[in-house]
Amino acid sequence: xxxxxxxxxxxxxxxxxxxxxxxxxxxxxxxxxxxxxxxxxxxxxxxxxxxxxxxxxxxxxxxxxxxxxxxxxxxxxxxxxxxxxxxxxxxxxxxxxxxxxxxxxxxxxxxxxxxxxxxxxxxxxxxxxxxxxxxxxxxxxxxxxxxxxxxxxxxxxxxxxxxxxxxxxxxxxxxxxxxxxxxxxxxxxxxxxxxxxxxxxxxxxxxxxxxxxxxxxxxxxxxxxxxxxxxxxxxxxxxxxxxxxxxxxxxxxxxxxxxxxxxxxxxxxxxxxxxxxxxxxxxxxxxxxxxxxxxxxxxxxxxxxxxxxxxxxxxxxxxxxxxxxxxxxxxxxxxxxxxxxxxxxxxxxxxxxxxxxxxxxxxxxxxxxxxxxxxxxxxxxxxxxxxxxxxxxxxxxxxxxxxxxxxxxxxxxxxxxxxxxxxxxxxxxxxxxxxxxxxxxxxxxxxxxxxxxxxxxxxxxxxxxxxxxxxxxxxxxxxxxxxxxxxxxxxxxxxxxxxxxxxxxxxxxxxxxxxxxxxxxxxxxxxxxxx
Amino acid sequence: xxxxxxxxxxxxxxxxxxxxxxxxxxxxxxxxxxxxxxxxxxxxxxxxxxxxxxxxxxxxxxxxxxxxxxxxxxxxxxxxxxxxxxxxxxxxxxxxxxxxxxxxxxxxxxxxxxxxxxxxxxxxxxxxxxxxxxxxxxxxxxxxxxxxxxxxxxxxxxxxxxxxxxxxxxxxxxxxxxxxxxxxxxxxxxxxxxxxxxxxxxxxxxxxxxxxxxxxxxxxxxxxxxxxxxxxxxxxxxxxxxxxxxxxxxxxxxxxxxxxxxxxxxxxxxxxxxxxxxxxxxxxxxxxxxxxxxxxxxxxxxxxxxxxxxxxxxxxxxxxxxxxxxxxxxxxxxxxxxxxxxxxxxxxxxxxxxxxxxxx
Numbered sequence: 021x022x023x024x025x026x027x028x029x030x031x032x033x034x035x036x037x038x039x040x041x042x043x044x045x046x047x048x049x050x051x052x053x054x055x056x057x058x059x060x061x062x063x064x065x066x067x068x069x070x071x072x073x074x075x076x077x078x079x080x081x082x083x084x085x086x087x088x089x090x091x092x093x094x095x096x097x098x099x100x101x102x103x104x105x106x107x108x109x110x111x112x113x114x115x116x117x118x119x120x121x122x123x124x125x126x127x128x129x130x131x132x133x134x135x136x137x138x139x140x141x142x143x144x145x146x147x148x149x150x151x152x153x154x155x156x157x158x159x160x161x162x163x164x165x166x167x168x169x170x171x172x173x174x175x176x177x178x179x180x181x182x183x184x185x186x187x188x189x190x191x192x193x194x195x196x197x198x199x200x201x202x203x204x205x206x207x208x209x210x211x212x213x214x215x216x217x218x219x220x221x222x223x224x225x226x227x228x229x230x231x232x233x234x235x236x237x238x239x240x241x242x243x244x245x246x247x248x249x250x251x252x253x254x255x256x257x258x259x260x261x262x263x264x265x266x267x268x269x270x271x272x273x274x275x276x277x278x279x280x281x282x283x284x285x286x287x288x289x290x291x292x293x294x295x296x297x298x299x300x301x302x303x304x305x306x307x308x309x310x311x312x313x314x315x316x317x318x319x320x321x322x323x324x325x326x327x328x329x330x331x332x333x334x335x336x337x338x339x340x341x342x343x344x345x346x347x348x349x350x351x352x353x354x355x356x357x358x359x360x361x362x363x364x365x366x367x368x369x370x371x372x373x374x375x376x377x378x379x380x381x382x383x384x385x386x387x388x389x390x391x392x393x394x395x396x397x398x399x400x401x402x403x404x405x406x407x408x409x410x411x412x413x414x415x416x417x418x419x420x421x422x423x424x425x426x427x428x429x430x431x432x433x434x435x436x437x438x439x440x441x442x443x444x445x446x447x448x449x450x451x452x453x454x455x456x457x458x459x460x461x462x463x464x465x466x467x468x469x470x471x472x473x474x475x476x477x478x479x480x481x482x483x484x485x486x487x488x489x490x491x492x493x494x495x496x497x498x499x500x501x502x503x504x505x506x507x508x509x510x511x512x513x514x515x516x517x518x519x520x521x522x523x524x525x526x527x528x529x530x531x532x533x534x535x536x537x538x539x540x541x542x543x544x545x546x547x548x549x550x551x
Numbered sequence: 552x553x554x555x556x557x558x559x560x561x562x563x564x565x566x567x568x569x570x571x572x573x574x575x576x577x578x579x580x581x582x583x584x585x586x587x588x589x590x591x592x593x594x595x596x597x598x599x600x601x602x603x604x605x606x607x608x609x610x611x612x613x614x615x616x617x618x619x620x621x622x623x624x625x626x627x628x629x630x631x632x633x634x635x636x637x638x639x640x641x642x643x644x645x646x647x648x649x650x651x652x653x654x655x656x657x658x659x660x661x662x663x664x665x666x667x668x669x670x671x672x673x674x675x676x677x678x679x680x681x682x683x684x685x686x687x688x689x690x691x692x693x694x695x696x697x698x699x700x701x702x703x704x705x706x707x708x709x710x711x712x713x714x715x716x717x718x719x720x721x722x723x724x725x726x727x728x729x730x731x732x733x734x735x736x737x738x739x740x741x742x743x744x745x746x747x748x749x750x751x752x753x754x755x756x757x758x759x760x761x762x763x764x765x766x767x768x769x770x771x772x773x774x775x776x777x778x779x780x781x782x783x784x785x786x787x788x789x790x791x792x793x794x795x796x797x798x799x800x801x802x803x804x805x806x807x808x809x810x811x812x813x814x815x816x817x818x819x820x821x822x823x824x825x826x827x828x829x830x831x832x833x834x835x836x837x838x839x840x841x842x843x844x845x846x847x848x849x850x851x852x853x854x855x856x857x858x859x860x861x862x863x864x865x866x867x868x869x870x871x872x873x874x875x876x877x878x879x880x881x882x883x884x885x886x887x888x889x890x891x892x893x894x895x896x897x898x899x900x901x902x903x904x905x906x907x908x909x910x911x
Contacts, residue, residue, distance in 0.1 A: 369786075
């Protein structure tokens with residue numbers, strides 16, 4: 021390897037108040053696969069959007085072949101030979117593969133009109149050269165996800181890219197398709213293309229990457245040849261240090277089952293398996309934490325448990341009542357409270373006031389007969405606004421004008437100040453400042469002590485370990501591990517979350533527990549990796 | 552976007568200061584002013600003085616009792632249509648079908664008034680009820696299609712307008728008075744009194760008590776939207792459908808109910824002409840008032856009180872436009888109306904952007 025094609029120097033990029041990239045440097049060489057790993061929100065995608073011209077950096081510079089360049093737009097990036105395949109494909113369903121590939125750079129016939137025959141020929145040649153098996157005449161709508169991804173890669177290659185960025189390309193693929201993709205990447209690598217692979221599946225890094233950069237919280241925390249990083253080492257770097265946890269709450273004797281899932285299975289929006297046979301019980305007086313990297317079925321699991329999803333296999337019970345697929349209202353009436361993962365999309369109405377938002381989902385309890393609104397709504401709001409320290413505590417403030425942390429406190433205030441039997445808390449402290457994190461944590465423990473069954477879903481391991489009485493690890497739609505905070509640590513959990521990626525052909529080492537801690541429990545929902 | 556762990560994030564930005572008065576509420580006013588300026592340029596371009604033409608318009612539409620009465624009469628169907636569109640909009644639905652709903656409502660009221668043998672105290676309420684039911688039916692159809700099949704209500708309401716016109720034209724072949732395009736006269740028991748009975752000052756104008764019904768309806772609608780659980784659920788649905796789902800709102804039911812109510816309101820709007828003015832149904836009597844309801848709702852910011860104000864404004868413009876016809880082409884008033892709508896949309900977008908920038 022001589023000099024790098026691309027050299028990113030000291031890149032800083034802010035997103036609102038958050039610094040998504042802080043003094044990040046990265047070199048890309050021809051003919052290598054460079055993996056960028058990190059948890060969600062670590063800044064991997066932002067860094068690549070900087071390179072692809074979608075998010076110009078606030079500080080730092082980019083050199084291409086040793087010359088400084090500015091990349092203000094994706095069009096410019098394309099011109100410079102940098103292409104990106106996004107997580108969500110940008111294809112025209114009703115057009116053919118060839119049409120999609122050449123779109124924007126169509127071959128022209130004698131009269132200057134679009135020449136579809138030439139397009140098909142060129143795309144066929146390109147597909148042949150890089151062994152990307154796809155029929156140029158096929159329509160996008162009829163293709164599998166893996167095939168659509170190949171079309172996206174073809175689009176980038178057709179424009180002569182020397183640098184190919186893939187943003188979590190395996191997230192949507194079946195194991196077989198992952199193998200095929202890696203075959204294509206090896207082919208491209210030997211042809212001299214520099215490939216960036218954004219991922220959080222560490223086994224993939226071992227399987228294909230030449231070099232790796234590990235990011236956490238916007239910074240590079242490790243970089244070098246992939247061979248020098250073990251899966252354990254990468255997991256440790258990704259997860260990082262832990263802030264001092266809350267004093268461990270005394271373990272209580274759990275009571276009646278408050279939230280039960282029996283054999284839940286469902287698919288995601290793309291029709292791929294998302295949840296596979298999940299069975300769990302949350303009892304009165306306990307917090308059950310679900311650890312896992314986002315996108316491993318937690319979202320769909322919560323949808324099934326909260327009544328938002330109607331089509332799934334298995335059964336759901338809230339406080340002993342079978343409410344399977346009976347809708348949100350039945351769940352609420354059976355005594356379920358739910359802090360949703362996405363507060364602005366689900367949990368709040370930005371254009372309504374704090375007071376109005378505090379009865380969202382509770383509108384039946386809060387109404388006096390048919391009446392709801394006005395002064396009584398504002399009066400009702402004062403106590404929770406004060407207790408949960410929502411600032412400002414004005415019930416007439418529009419929720420959309422609150423800061424993110426205060427919005428989250430508003431949702432927490434609503435869901436935790438009601439007479440519920442079970443509580444689902446999905447990422448309850450995401451985007452919340454430290455003081456509020458602490459407050460919400462204490463409330464969750466108080467809810468537990470008051471006899472609620474709490475299901476805590478979080479990708480923050482420190483949160484899971486600090487609060488949970490039992491911990492379940494969810495990977496690939498399954499509960500793969502059950503343990504208690506006392507019997508495990510972040511490193512072990514990180515391995516369960518990342519080490520057992522769904523890759524089939526790569527050699528997988530079973531997670532070795534660190535010497536200091538006890539071996540992970542093998543009881544409960546434990547499952548061997550499938551081969 | 553991506554957000555690092557809480558420990559790593561910078562200090563939270565101070566929450567923006569509380570804004571008691573939404574600046575955005577001023578945008579319709581700004582739009583009207585800008586449109587008047589642009590319209591003035593246009594009037595000057597045809598060789599007239601904008602001040603004189605506007606002066607005449609105001610004087611004719613608001614300066615005399617008869618003029619005010621005419622303005623009120625023109626405003627009446629606009630109140631109903633505006634409320635209909637505004638209500639649907641609050642629930643996240645775009646009702647382009649107020650025209651057809653109003654048309655059928657008027658037709659139903661005329662049929663009941665002319666042919667149903669009921670005594671005095673009953674005939675009028677039943678005729679009004681018939682108007683509301685016919686409109687509700689015509690509103691429920693696109694609601695059902697949307698709730699059941701996800702069919703887009705804009706397309707369906709437009710199509711249902713045509714079906715309403717054709718349906719009436721077909722029924723009219725046997726029902727209309729020979730060699731006319733109107734029904735026979737409604738019996739006097741179903742007549743709605745004119746306003747000049749109570750306010751002699753409006754002498755001779757066709758303004759009638761259905762306007763009062765519209766005002767009452769506006770207040771009732773305000774109560775429904777902002778003081779009842781149902782209205783709360785509808786507004787949540789309109790502002791954030793995924794949050795409505797999360798809150799356990801039965802969204803499909805809400806779509807059908809709110810659309811039916813919107814249709815009923817538009818249907819009642821047909822009675823101003825049929826029961827309060829001509830006392831018969833006449834082909835094309837709505838004359839686009841249902842469509843104007845969209846503009847009224849837009850300028851009235853989908854607020855019942857705003858709709859009342861906007862309807863009066865457009866009513867004055869409609870009547871004043873007839874009067875200034877002597878000096879400038881009547882099309883000028885149509886252009887003015889179009890300009891107001893145009894400016895209202897852009898002003899709203901502009902104010903929203905400003906608000907976002909200030910918040911950022």
